[in-house]
Amino acid sequence: MSTSLLVTKMQKAAEQDGIDADIFAVSASDADNNLANKPVDVLLLGPQVRFMKGDFEKRLASKGIPLDVINMADYGMMNGEKVLQQALTIIGDK
Incomplete structure (x- = not known):
């Protein structure tokens, strides 16, 4: 799973x-379970599931958890630093 490499x-x-951060990846089908049982500051979707963004926005609206899609180039290059900065920027804008 390439997402696990990006997480690493x-x-x-x-x-x-x-930076003290708990960074983890789960399948889209297991996301609700993790959102219910773990503290989450931001949710980043892989570009391969960007079509699910609207659905996740509805699920997260009441929780106040920001959401974005990982930049396709950063995902493809497995650029952990840039994706981390994307997450931190989103959290900072919260």
């Missing part, structure tokens, strides 16, 4: 930047 690179980037 994001975790490494967070560690190098001194």
Whole structure:
């Protein structure tokens, strides 16, 4: 699963930047379970499921959790630093 490689690179980037973050990936079908049982500051969708963004926006509206789709180029290049910065920017705008 390429998403798990991206998560590993994001975790490494967070560690190098001194950021304490719990970064994890789950399948779209398991997202609701994780959203109900884990504290979530931001949800990033992989570009391959960007068509689900509207559905997730409806699910997250009452929870106040921001949502975005990972940039396709950053995902393709497995650029953990840029995707981490995307998440941090979204959290900062919250």
